[in-house]
Amino acid sequence: MTQDRPVGIVVVSHSPDVARGTADMVRQMVGEEVPLAFCGGNSEGGLGTDVPAIMAAIDDAWSDLGVAILVDLGGAELNSEMAVEMQPAGRQSRIVICDAPIVEGAVLAATEAHGGGALADVKRAAERCLPQVEAGVTDSAPGASATAEVLLSHPAGLHARPSVKLTKLAKTYQSVIKVSADSGGEWIDAKSIVRVMGAKAPRGSLLHFRATGEDADDAIAALVALVESDFEEASADATKS
Amino acid sequence: MTVDADRLRKLIEAMAQSIFAHADELTALDQAIGDGDHGLNMKRGFEAILRDVDPAAAPLPDTLKSIGMTLVMSVGGASGPLFGTLFMTLGKELPPAPSRDDVVRAGEAAIAAIKARGKSEVGQKTMLDVLRPALDAFAASEDVVQAANQAAEATVPMKAMRGRASFLGERSIGHMDPGARSSALLIAAATDTLGRS
Missing domain, CATH: 3.30.1340.10 (HPr-like)
Structure with missing residues (x-):
């Protein structure tokens, strides 16, 4: 069931350890209710990012409200963009890549998602921008x-x-x-x-x-x-x- | 120019063998200014291409798209999407039997797509600094391989503005860009196989 789920969070790091550790911190601080998936490392387990793994993580964390991706360095962003472009057209507009530090951004995004925030609000929270609807x-x-x-x-x-x-x-x-x-x-x-x-x-x-x-x-x-x-x-x- | 399955197979093998032969050199270049995995990543990508892309299965455009997609799915670094975009765009733009003008037009489209993908421009110490002058040389019927090799050398004094190397700022000066080098290698392999015209 992807209906009624909060916005999902996907953590993409070059390092499997950083990805898992970031997800651990999100779970500890925000809880289990927010869909959360992570991936790190290339297909051989070394440092890097793997497009098929990112696509699988998007599937795992999918919510009809969308998915916010947190990345570490450039390759993670580029490979996440590729993974997004390979999603069905109906999904692509409901996936965003946040321009935020990976750990802090993931916690802030998950907190906003937990409260039922829309995808745009989740991205803004990760990027430490004030909520759009504050007015x-x-x-x-x-x-x-x-x-x-x-x-x-x-x-x-x-x-x-x-x-x-x-x-x-x-x-x-x-x-x-x-x-x-x-x-x-x-x-x-x-x-x-x-x-x-x-x-x-x-x-x-x-x-x-x-x-x-x-x-x-x-x-x-x-x-x-x-x-x-x-x-x-x-x-x-x-x-x- | 018709590119039949036999020529396509030779093209793929020539590009792969060149990457394999220079993998250590590419990695060493990347260790100087990046994260030191460019040779390994490109090697992984072309191993996957040799394993998964059957040149007899489809005409030139589809085979180029398959090469690009295989790079995206297997390389595991920023070079996957960037070189993947190069081949996928060429596959999208080229007809099965391309003329010289077709190649120039597809090359322009590929350069534009790589700029968009990498949010980068010529002069920022990237693969674009080889692709741009190489395409210009091709369009002017000049020596493409020589232009590509000279252009790769010309990235040495450049300051990196994009990617991991940009973290080094001024310290990226004095090293050849690994993506520029691998672009020159692929251009040389392709030119050797397909001929210089």
Whole structure:
């Protein structure tokens, strides 16, 4: 079933180890729900990229919403382009190659995909561009509004993994949710991984949440609980992130 | 000029043998400014061609397309799509019995396709720096092999602007581009087999 699947992510590296390791990091940070495939190495197992392997990876990660490919060096990009051009015509327009660092781009792309983002949004997230539809995100969604403040006590602050968790959780609610890292600071979209990670909020920041919409109270309660739990990471584990 | 199956077989074998004979040299050139696998990659590609492409099975255009597709599917580096595009475009543009003008026109199309594929231009220390002057020499009925070899030599003082070699910037100066060298080898092999006219 490729319907209802999030946008798929394909990792193409010259190195089998880099490809597998990148996929491991995506799985650990974003989870199992996003279709993810990887390939690395030439047909003999040496460093390089292999068009048939890239085509197989696209098949594995296929979603009707499309597939975003993350590559490392030039040959990976060229061979990915060839693999895309060999897809059926109906698929080609639903595959993009992201101009982004392979590990960071894969994590950001998968995070955006996890929340149900469209292919263009996934590519933009990987490339650390702000979401295209941000103008449509208003503060005035119908329904209740709720606010809360919570101390960011996670030792690493709003680092990559906490940002991914916060964004993923925010995206499960219909409400418009904004977060600000300090009083008087800029209100940013809590559903944008690029925005949340870009806030670089350190430990000890006071996070302000503001939600408007039908499920605003639930959203705020869940987000506060997540931050208070240090993002559900044991403290020993958290200090490593 | 008609290119029958026998001539096609000789063409394929001549190109492959030239790549095999110079694989170590190509790899050494690539070790200086790239990732050191150009000779191995091209060798893998032409081994696959010898194994999978039957020159008796199809006329010239289809055989050229098969050569290109085999390179794309087997080389495993940037040279796969680039040399693959060269042969696939020639296969698309050439009639079964091409005239001299047909070759010039198909050559122009191939150069344009390689530029688009590699997002590159002449003068950036790539295979284009051999293909362009070689095609010009062919169109002017000059010595194509000599033009290709001189053009490959002329990439030595160039600064790489595309591909892995571009990471080296100024340090890419002083080395021949491996893709330029392999292009000159293929042109020489093709010219020897098909004749200089």
